[in-house]
Amino acid sequence: MKLPVSNWLAPLGLAFLLAACQPAGSEQPQVHLTGSTMGTYYSVKVVGTDETRAHELQAEIDRRLELVNDQMSTYREDSELSRFNRHADDSPFPVSADTARVVTAALQQGRLTGGVLDVTVGPLVNLWGFGPDARPTRIPSEQQLAEVRTRTGLQHLRVLVDDKGEYLQKSVPGLYVDLSAIAKGFGVDVVSEYLAEEGLTNHLVEIGGEVRVSGLNARGQQWRIAVEKPGPGTGSVQQVVGLDNNSIATSGDYRNYYELDGKQLSHTIDPATGHPIDNRLASVTVIHPSCMIADALATALQVMGTERALAFAEEHRLAIYLLTKTDEGFRVDMSSAFEKYLRG
Template sequence: MISRVSKWLAPLGLAFLLAACQPAATERPQLQLTGDTMGTYYSVKIVGADEAQAQALQAEIDRRLERVNDQMSTYREDSELSRFNRYRGRDPIRVSADTAKVVTASLQLGRLSDGALDVTVGPLVNLWGFGPDARPVRIPSDEQLAQTRSRIGLGHLEVTVDAEGEYLQKTLPELYVDLSAIAKGFGVDVVSEYLAEEGLTDHLVEIGGEVRVSGLNAKGQPWRIAVEKPAPGSGSVQQVIALGNNSVATSGDYRNYYELDGERLSHSIDPATGKPITHRLASVTVVHPSCMIADGLATALTVMGTDKALAFAEQHRLAIYLLTKTEEGFRVDMSSAFKKYLRG
């Protein structure tokens, strides 16, 4: 298992609560496995499995999640991504197919969102005090912002493939890639796909609030998920949704922020300005077959703000649910594609 000390610099997603279903006459056996990974927790519910399978299943889940950390964690000095970040040359660096897949998805979502998702934005995150560096004692100057922004940009990152394997390449020696906005969702997909390979198609996988469900729950009913109301420490349900065979990811800024020089600074950095977002969009929930894609989209849409996020979702037929802060409370907006998931 992975120590909670091995933090990932990830946007803090909203916790998902499992919504209670109506009692059924009979229930199938259900195995629940929990553990630590990526600086947070995981929880896996497997219908049709029993305690006799628990040790083998958990060992393989832990092994596969450890591999993701060994590939993509920026908190492991010997991970593939850390070695690439330290490299100052321009030659391609060979990586695993998994790392290449996640970076490729990040680049595609970055282009699709006009740079709202930018996995090279880590130096700006650190500058504003949301990384491993200490928080600044004053707002960064325009000169500091300009200097830091000169070291980021998706245009400096490339994935190449040949007969020998997959490679990452950068044209800017100082480029630093952080996949934490998307890798947690990838980890969920890894576990879900492993269980499907084993014939365990009725399951729920969660890593730190990002969820993927398949099949039916122990009561023979569709899995239902409750999205948390965005109020610190509330733990109350905002909306219950029935996913089908899909994933759900949420990004929000109401928990991870601090105040400096009278300004409220969000952990969500807008790559276009180099500064924390200032709009009033509190949380974004995305439903998508791939948890990796849902995870990345949730971050990008948070950066966009309410109006741009809704327009983007309608244009690309995405299922999203937004909560925006107003003087009267939180306003709910959702895309056309999201409405079919509403329950209760």
């Protein structure tokens, strides 16, 4: 479905602006917890509890998110993933069950998307200056790209499990795994699942724009996520999405980029070319029960481009919302599965 619009959405700026606009009525108690993680922020709304539990909940949320960073951050030299990336041979490298779970999901989504989602493009991400390494002073040469690409490819990464634990294994030296396309969504799932374990089934969890909701809000209504228009100052509502027991994640090319040699470079790398993507798809929003999967798919669909992403979504019955640049502005496209989530 294609809709012409004069203003485009910024789903990366997912906000909860509508909460104050909903009809007044009987409300359950709610706490709002905020903090920092994964180089961004988190925001957690928990319905059915009060400030007496806030400190306990936040301490455990912080502990669990810190553990995810210790497992999967490429910015921490002593994380499990960083140590695996430095691992020089093909012997199995022991990791936690969580790291194995996320890498397994990444490999599954990589196969599903025909290799478009590839968590082994880390060396290319670093070469283009979007990882822990410094940005290049010039566009990498084709020779540099060819050399780096010999160290990438999902076929070189395996997850092994036996009665002693879980392991990662690489079949080429220098294989470097970057889970930034999936780990933030996993962190959201971790927090949501913890709250559910505590019997707090009505909640909203956000990490840097990736969101998962469970149950109902404090007014006993469906969670309504307001998607903002971009621009300076406070954002205004462009589109409302109604969710319950679902997640929403966005990938976009308009926030994490820089210019080099007169060319604007996106942070998203196309595994097929080794270059940053250069299509007119500005952003992709995906709704899925798992925030980890929504996060991964949003990145993959961003690489595919508009027409291919829409076809893929229809084939796999995915709920996606796209913003594509045109000469007249931005065009909204959505899959048929997304339409039922629109509110107002």
